[in-house]
Amino acid sequence: MSVSLARAHGAPCPTVVLDGRTFPESEPELLRALADLRADLSVQGAGDVLKNAIVRPSRHPLFDLDYRFVQSLPQSNDSFDLRGSCGHSILAAVEAAARTGMIQPLVPGCRVRVNVLNNGDNVVCETEETSDGGTRFTAHFLCSPPLRLxxxxxxxxxxxxxxxxxxxxxxxxxxxxxxxxxxxxxxxxxxxxxxxxxxxxxxxxxxxxxxxxxxxxxxxxxxxxxxxxxxxxxxxxxxxxxxxxxxxxxxxxxxxxxxxxxxxxxxxxxxxxxxxxxxxxxxxxxxxxxxxxxxxxxxxxRSTLGDDGERRLAWVSVAEKQVEYRGLLPRLRSASAAAGPAAGSRPSVLATSDHASEETSWVPLTA
The missing domain is CATH 3.10.310.10 (Diaminopimelate Epimerase; Chain A, domain 1)
Known part of the structure; x- marks a missing residue:
């Protein structure tokens, strides 16, 4: 199982980026694997890493990556929150996916389209500048269709x-x-x-x-x-x-x-x-x-004026977000979790029951 670390400048901690193709998909097994991973990170002195991004090449033809965020909670190694997302971790995931060959290399001007499975967000990560150690992005959060404010x-x-x-x-x-x-x-x-x-x-x-x-x-x-x-x-x-x-x-x-x-x-x-x-x-x-x-x-x-006279939100963007790639982690004990469920108690978790469908709609960046 590929495990990378990347950190967006301004984030409270790095993000662990996991290859979803070799990671459990069912929620109980996924959470047990993440609990094992946290235990391994704690042994390595990285117990303060509380952000997890699980990515894979998108199953949707209009996206490059499917992304799922899991927030580790400080109470214990098996406490998690599956609600919500993390924009800094989206950028970290794109950086790691490009560095490990999951998607094309990043070059100035290229755009990586991310399907956020937690909440259905459509996010475009536009590369501004690249270097050996990282990438600077503009992040565009798109509304499809535009939302009444x-x-x-x-x-x-x-x-x-x-x-x-x-x-x-x-x-x-x-x-x-x-x-x-x-x-x-x-x-x-x-x-x-x-x-x-x-x-x-x-x-x-x-x-x-x-x-x-x-x-x-x-x-x-x-x-x-x-x-x-x-x-x-x-x-x-x-x-x-x-x-x-x-x-x-x-x-x-x-x-x-x-x-x-x-x-x-x-x-x-x-x-x-x-x-x-x-x-x-x-x-x-x-x-x-x-x-x-x-x-x-x-x-x-950017908003548009609808036929009813109400403004609708089309997209929101934040520029100049720098991400530092910290590399692959050495093989961890928790890598074996990909082969099947781990033993132990059920993790403590908050989750939504309505994860976004793979049929999430898409709106072009020029909308």
Whole structure:
């Protein structure tokens, strides 16, 4: 079984990239194999690697890769969350697939089309620049067909008022790339970007508790990684300062799917990102500058105007994402898991029951 490591700059940890052609497909066997893999990585001093990407040449004629993401949870080696995806890991998977010969070598201008099995996302990874050690990409998340912007609201409302420690906090619950809870950081006692980006355990705890309160208010399971949570402050000129929580600590920047979701949310009138970024005073598809503790990104969202007068999201893109390839790992004990189920207890896992069909539709990049 081929096991590679790659890391997108700004991600909280590298991604383990596994060849899905030689990895179990049934969920119980897959999770037992991943538990064995985590145990092996821990022995090698890589127990902090919590992202797993399982890829294979796509079975769909309009895609290059089928991709499945599994988030390892810090509770134990056999705790996982199968809900959601990871944009940084998509880029890591494309890099590893090209380096190991699963797909064509990457050259500037080429595009790798990824079918995300977790949630049906269509992602185009466009190569900007290559080198011996890695690749710089632009990631395009496509909507096929274009989505009415309100459809991205998880509660059907731009703002949901969440009971939290004796008061209510307005939160926008948006799902694009991954589900996110966006909150104005001032509601958590943050007065400016310095305080937002400080390593403040009180803010981290408050955001973690608020995420739990969001789940409880909606009747969602509080265990796992999703929805993620991010606190925002306005930048002068229409951008946003962003601080996000990852697993199990602060995100060093913001997840790629977080930037994608934020870009989409900023286009929906009345949401927390829309209000803080002052989108009412801007063109609908204006670039969104996003500043994080680890640097800046610019998010581009393209929408179209439907016959009913409502805007529909066609795609969201984030450019200049660098990925470093770290190579194949030595043969691991868990490689034998591909031959059959491993012994042991059933892993602890959160999973969706409606994994995307292989018949996921496709929209050309020029749409």
């Amino acid at each position: 309100p459809e991205l609201l998880m509660t059907g409302e731009p703002v949901t008022h969440v009971p939290f420690e004796g008061r209510t906090v307005p939160v926008s619950l948006v799902s694009m790339g991954n589900p996110y809870a966006f909150v104005d950081a001032s509601h958590l006692g943050v007065s400016g970007p310095d305080a937002l980006f400080a390593d403040d355990p009180r803010l981290f705890t408050a955001m973690t508790r608020l995420r739990v309160a969001v789940c409880e208010s909606q009747g969602w399971d509080t265990f796992g990684a999703f929805p993620k949570i991010a606190a925002l402050l306005p930048q002068e000129g229409g951008g946003l300062f962003v601080r996000a929580v990852s697993v199990p600590s602060w995100h060093p920047t913001v997840a790629l799917t977080g930037a994608i979701c934020l870009g989409a949310a900023a286009g929906i009138e009345g949401t927390v990102p829309w209000s803080l970024a002052d989108r009412a005073a801007q063109e609908p598809d204006a670039l969104l500058p996003v500043r994080t503790p680890g640097g800046c990104v610019r998010v581009a969202a």
